[in-house]
Amino acid sequence: MSKFTLAAVAGASAAVGAATTAAFFGTRKQPEPTQTVTTTATTVGGPSKTTPPLPAPVPVGRVDPKALAAAAPVDPSGLFQYGFPGPVSDLRAxxxxxxxxxxxxxxxxxxxxxxxxxxxxxxxxxxxxxxxxxxxxxxxxxxxxxxxxxxxxxxxxxxxxxxxxxxxxxxxxxxxxxxxxxxxxxxxxxxxxxxxxxxxxxxxxxxxxxxxxxxxxxxxxxxxxxxxxxxxxxxxxxxxxxxxxxxxxxxxxxxxxxxxxxxxxxxxxxxxxxxxxxxxxxxxxxxxxxxxxxxxxxxxxxxxxxxxxxxxxxxxxxxxxxxxxxxxxxxxxxxxxxxx
Amino acid sequence: MSKFTLAAVAGASAAVGAATTAAFFGTRKQPEPTQTVTTTATTVGGPSKTTPPLPAPVPVGRVDPKALAAAAPVDPSGLFQYGFPGPVSDLRAxxxxxxxxxxxxxxxxxxxxxxxxxxxxxxxxxxxxxxxxxxxxxxxxxxxxxxxxxxxxxxxxxxxxxxxxxxxxxxxxxxxxxxxxxxxxxxxxxxxxxxxxxxxxxxxxxxxxxxxxxxxxxxxxxxxxxxxxxxxxxxxxxxxxxxxxxxxxxxxxxxxxxxxxxxxxxxxxxxxxxxxxxxxxxxxxxxxxxxxxxxxxxxxxxxxxxxxxxxxxxxxxxxxxxxxxxxxxxxxxxxxxxxx
Missing domain, CATH: 3.40.570.10 (Extracellular Endonuclease, subunit A)
Incomplete structure (x- = not known):
């Protein structure tokens, strides 16, 4: 994914007329699934063995909004279950x-x-x-x-x-x-x-x-x-x-x-x-x-x-x-x- | 002091080839002493009525270092008595x-x-x-x-x-x-x-x-x-x-x-x-x-x-x-x- 991403960022940057950010983003990798996937703009791999065409996330009416709306609809601070984003100041005394x-x-x-x-x-x-x-x-x-x-x-x-x-x-x-x-x-x-x-x-x-x-x-x-x-x-x-x-x-x-x-x-x-x-x-x-x-x-x-x-x-x-x-x-x- | 300072900043900025920061620094004033003082590079006023020439802070041997060194010599975090500098994130939930x-x-x-x-x-x-x-x-x-x-x-x-x-x-x-x-x-x-x-x-x-x-x-x-x-x-x-x-x-x-x-x-x-x-x-x-x-x-x-x-x-x-x-x-x- 790393190579793909750097290319993607370079591509994105080209849109603003700059080979901007590829180097800045560095070469560290995210945790990856075990399967190696060839990722291009048109071919995408799935996490499972076979790769059926992926559905686009368009409304399909699977959710009954009324049933859910009774509760408080959202909880933005629930993000913190994944950690506090910061900024952290690294105070040193x-x-x-x-x-x-x-x-x-x-x-x-x-x-x-x-x-x-x-x-x-x-x-x-x-x-x-x-x-x-x-x-x-x-x-x-x-x-x-x-x-x-x-x-x-x-x-x-x-x-x-x-x-x-x-x-x-x-x-x-x-x-x-x-x-x-x-x-x-x-x-x-x-x-x-x-x-x-x-x-x-x-x-x-x-x-x-x-x-x-x-x-x-x-x-x-x-x-x-x-x-x-x-x-x-x-x-x-x-x-x-x-x-x-x-x-x-x-x-x-x-x-x-x-x-x-x-x-x-x-x-x-x-x-x-x-x-x-x-x-x-x-x-x-x-x-x-x-x-x-x-x-x-x-x-x-x-x-x-x-x-x-x-x-x-x-x-x-x-x-x-x-x-x-x-x-x-x-x-x-x-x-x-x-x-x- | 405000006018003086803006000019000073403009002067300082000229040293790096830029009319940099005068506008950025804005026009707010600091708390000022009641006495108005004409401040130039060579004429400085004092907080008291008369303005004798100000001594430069050169060592004059008034302090006995041995007497003071017995205690812990410094306390950098004592700064916080004047407030914590930040950065403050202004969290809004x-x-x-x-x-x-x-x-x-x-x-x-x-x-x-x-x-x-x-x-x-x-x-x-x-x-x-x-x-x-x-x-x-x-x-x-x-x-x-x-x-x-x-x-x-x-x-x-x-x-x-x-x-x-x-x-x-x-x-x-x-x-x-x-x-x-x-x-x-x-x-x-x-x-x-x-x-x-x-x-x-x-x-x-x-x-x-x-x-x-x-x-x-x-x-x-x-x-x-x-x-x-x-x-x-x-x-x-x-x-x-x-x-x-x-x-x-x-x-x-x-x-x-x-x-x-x-x-x-x-x-x-x-x-x-x-x-x-x-x-x-x-x-x-x-x-x-x-x-x-x-x-x-x-x-x-x-x-x-x-x-x-x-x-x-x-x-x-x-x-x-x-x-x-x-x-x-x-x-x-x-x-x-x-x-x-």
Whole structure:
């Protein structure tokens, strides 16, 4: 059935002018009857040995509707006897992060972390001892794979940065699961501007006793020449499996450390592309609600307005550029992550 | 802040060569402090009356890490004190359908229905008495709006068809909520081939005492000239709000009516485009797992393989073409929905 189906999908796709979906659908097989059947548009096989012509499902008056109508006629939720379709978020709560996974894009919906002045100064973990790995808690057919990233041209971009979790080797290792990754442009973004932005977040712990950060991908529309808005993004892997986000967001919660105290919020959206180091970080600041509308998520529904402050009015929201090679050299050394 | 932010986003987007996201982010405002502040890249205001230069968050040695490190250093799930980010599925269970909504695409994830020989023969509902309406159970910022569809060029395409719910006016009315809709190509699809496909599903009730159908949108990648796979779809509304699916799926469960009995499964994926009436329905048949991989959902996880049968081996999976005008004429009349 697999071959037949792929051909059928290719045929279906031809109707929209695209060799669309054959590869995407992959090659896995459904449970099959034991009998092998040659299946074409005109020859169909039956589950039994002989194959009489199949009746078309036209009304034949076998059912007395009045007899059945007395009862409640339908039960749509009865579907659940076959399982709940989802979506399932594959929530993952480990020492260094809490995340929600998207089984359609094979990227996280969001990954939450927490850093403190103490946690960012500890030096128990070293990324040279960590390895990228698939998240085996996610069912195979929905899992992002190492091979999807291989030769894709994109970095395996941490959402919670490894460098935020040096307080424990185990905590750092946990950030290397692919459920904490998205495909990111490497040069000019993941290894540069985005890294400077992550460094900015860490530096906030010199000002606030507790900082929470939620990071995740976005797939944003842009206006085409014809005036229509279109979302367009690559999907890497063969068959295609993992979506390449067009943008990434961070929601920053800088807490004053008092119970029920003030929370200084900052929200940023950066394009998944080379960004010049002279671009001000504040250019990427957006209202929290903008990220909510774009992501379908809510980030502060239980935070009363009276407790909210605006991060970039309390600290200077700007990056400090440190060259990639320098950062790499400095990585394994004890010392402060921030340059002078 | 709103004006500033939109400009900032437009600036950010320029970095990826697109006037991307300003409109998408909308014009809603965040809670603001009472003081108005002129915010530019170099001038920032503080929450207090005077605005001394803001310190950059560089390490100043105010924190004694050893004192803090004794405790568990971080608590990522502490984020939930501000609310759970989601995704939330906005499950809707009414008499005629059970659905799950996607707050990112503003379309359903899936809509489940149940039809029987009795339910499809009843004639208590008439679509002339139903009106399209927004689903007010969904928060405003995530809701599909009537104005999004207005002059979009797309039909408000029922996922559970109105014609499957003639057994009660109330049941039919419930199918007119926009949470049961997706933007569909009208001519050649929603009003033609897709309608014939829906008719095929109803005719299954002449063969099976109970039929369940799950319907929903897909956003499938296609292979570009450069060999890369890309997902690309329009977003309608101003600002852009509702995604236009590239494809639609139906999973059909034809039940034999016995407790723990056999279930004949059929899965179909059709492009959201004109389809010629002479295209065989079987060309669109796919394995259930293909839809699962593409949608991120699971449709039969609790259905044992021993109970599964293949629908298109038991009945002829083919449409019967009836012209749109004829169907419209016949719509309000009592009688069988299927032509001879």
């Amino acid at each position: 480990v020492s260094s992060l809490t995340s929600s996974y998207n089984r359609t894009t094979r990227n996280p919906n969001w990954v939450a972390e927490h850093i403190t002045p103490a946690s960012v100064l500890m030096r128990e973990g070293d990324r040279r001892h960590s390895v990228f790995e698939e998240d085996m808690t996610i069912p195979d057919k929905f899992r992002a794979k190492l091979k999807d990233y291989f030769r894709s041209g994109y970095d395996r971009g941490h959402q919670v940065p490894a460098a935020d979790c040096k307080w424990s080797q185990e905590a750092m290792n946990a950030t290397f699961a692919l459920s904490n990754m998205c495909p990111q442009v490497g040069e000019g973004f993941n290894r540069d501007y985005w890294a400077h932005f992550e460094d900015f977040c860490r530096r906030l712990t010199t000002f606030y006793p507790s900082v929470r950060i939620v990071t995740g991908p976005l797939y944003l529309p842009k206006k085409e020449a014809d005036g229509k808005w279109k979302v367009s993004y690559e999907v890497i892997g063969s068959p295609p499996n993992v979506a390449v986000p067009t943008h990434f967001y961070k929601i920053i919660y800088a807490e004053d450390g008092k119970a029920g105290g003030n929370v200084s919020l900052g929200a940023f959206v950066l394009p998944n592309d080379k960004i010049s180091n002279d671009k001000p970080l504040k250019d990427f600041e957006v209202p929290v609600e903008a990220v909510e509308r774009a992501s379908g998520l809510e980030f502060a529904s239980l935070l009363p307005p009276a407790r909210r402050r605006q991060l970039c009015k309390e600290v200077s929201c700007s990056i400090i550029v440190k060259e990639y090679a320098d950062r790499q050299k400095a990585f394994a050394k004890p010392g402060l992550p921030s340059p002078k | 009414v008499s005629s359908l059970t659905s799950s909504y996607n707050r990112t695409t503003r379309n359903p994830n899936w809509v489940a229905e149940h039809i029987t020989p009795a339910s499809v023969l009843m004639r208590e509902g008439d679509r002339r008495h139903s009106v399209f309406e927004e689903d007010m159970t969904i928060p405003d910022k995530f809701r599909a709006k009537l104005k999004d569809y207005f002059r979009s060029g797309y039909d408000r395409g029922h996922q559970v068809p109105a014609a499957d719910c003639k057994w009660s006016q109330e049941a039919m009315n419930a199918t007119f909520a926009l949470s049961n809709m997706c933007p569909q190509v009208g001519e050649g699809f929603n009003r033609d081939y897709w309608a014939h496909f829906e008719d095929f599903c109803r005719r299954l009730t002449t063969f099976y005492p109970s039929v369940r159908i799950v319907t929903g949108p897909l956003y499938l990648p296609k292979k570009e000239a450069d060999g890369k796979w890309k997902v690309s779809y329009e977003v309608i509304g101003s600002p852009p709000n509702v995604a236009v699916p590239t494809h639609f799926y139906k999973i059909i469960y034809a039940e034999d009516g016995k407790a723990g009995g056999n279930v004949s499964l059929g899965a179909f994926v059709l492009p959201n485009d004109k389809i010629s009436n002479d295209k065989p329905l079987k060309d669109f048949e796919v394995p259930v797992e293909a839809v699962e991989r593409a949608s991120g959902l699971e449709f039969a996880s609790l259905l044992p393989p021993a109970r599964r049968r293949q629908l298109c081996k038991e009945v002829s999976c083919s449409i019967i073409v009836k012209e749109y005008a004829d169907r419209q004429k016949a719509f309000a009349k009592p009688g069988l929905p299927s032509p001879k």
